[in-house]
C-alpha cells in the first residue's frame with residue numbers, strides 16, 4: 001500500500017507525528033510517547049468518545065460494550081501500556097503503537113502474535129467526522145473493545161495466521177475482504193435485533209445508526225465465499241453489510257478455509273459489486289429506527 005510511505009501525509013506538529021515512519025522498527029512498531037499529546041488532543045478525544053457513547057448502548061453488541069468498559073478510556077487519549085495490561089488480562093492480547101497503515105506482512109505477523117497495531121496519532125478537529133486512514137480513535141475505540149471477547153480474540157489471531165498463508169498464495173485480496181466486512185463493518189443479530197461490532201461502524205457517529213437502521217444498504221447473512229468475492233468501498237458508508245449470529249462463525253470460517261480450493265473454485269466466478277444482490281443471498285431487514 002503506497003499510502004504507507006507517502007511523505008505528503010507527514011506532518012510534524014502536535015503529539016505523535018502523523019505519517020512519520022522514520023523511527024519505526026523493522027516490525028513498524030514505534031513508541032507511543034504519550035506525553036506528546038496536547039491538551040487539545042485530549043479534549044478532542046473526549047469529544048469523540050462522548051459522541052460515540054451516546055450511541056453505543058443502543059447500537060453496539062454486548063461484547064463490545066463490556067470490552068469498552070474494561071478499557072476505561074473516557075478521559076483522554078489512552079496510555080497504550082495501561083491498555084495492554086487490561087487486554088492481556090482479558091484475552092492475552094496487547095497493543096503495539098504504529099505510525100499508520102503498515103504493510104500486510106507486518107500487520108498479519110502482529111495479529112498472529114496477539115498484538116494489535118494501534119496508530120498513535122489523533123485526527124485534527126476539522127477531521128472529526130471523516131477520515132480515510134485509521135487514527136488512534138478508530139484503532140483504539142473501534143477495534144480494541146471487541147478483542148476482550150475470547151472467541152473474537154482467537155478469530156483475530158487466526159486471521160493473522162491465515163493472512164500470512166494467503167500472502168504466499170497471492171490471496172490477500174480475498175482475506176482482506178473478509179476482514180473488511182467483519183472486523184471493520186460486521187453486524188451481529190441478537191434476539192432479532194441487529195447490533196454492530198465492526199470498528200469502522202462503531203468509530204463513526206454517522207454509520208453507527210445507519211448500519212442497523214437505514215433502509216438503503218443491503219444486509220446479507222454471513223457467507224464466507226460471498227464476502228470473498230465482494231468488492232468494497234473505502235470512502236463512503238457501506239452498501240452491503242454482512243450479519244453473523246455468533247462470533248464462532250467467524251472463527252470457523254477461517255479455520256475451515258482452504259485457500260487453494262477457494263482460488264480455484266471462486267475466482268472463476270464473477271466478482272460481486274458493492275451493493276449488488278445475488279440470488280443466493282439471505283437478506284435481513286434493518287431494525288426499526290428509534291424515536292429521535
Ligand code: HBI
Pocket residue numbers: 098100101102103104107117118119134172175176179
Ligand atoms: N495497517 N495499521 C494498520 N491497520 C490496518 O487495519 C491494516 C494495516 N495494514 C494492512 C491492512 N490493514 C489490511 O490491508 C489487511 O487486513 C489485509
Ligand code: FE
Pocket residue numbers: 134138139142143184199200
Ligand atoms: Fe480499522
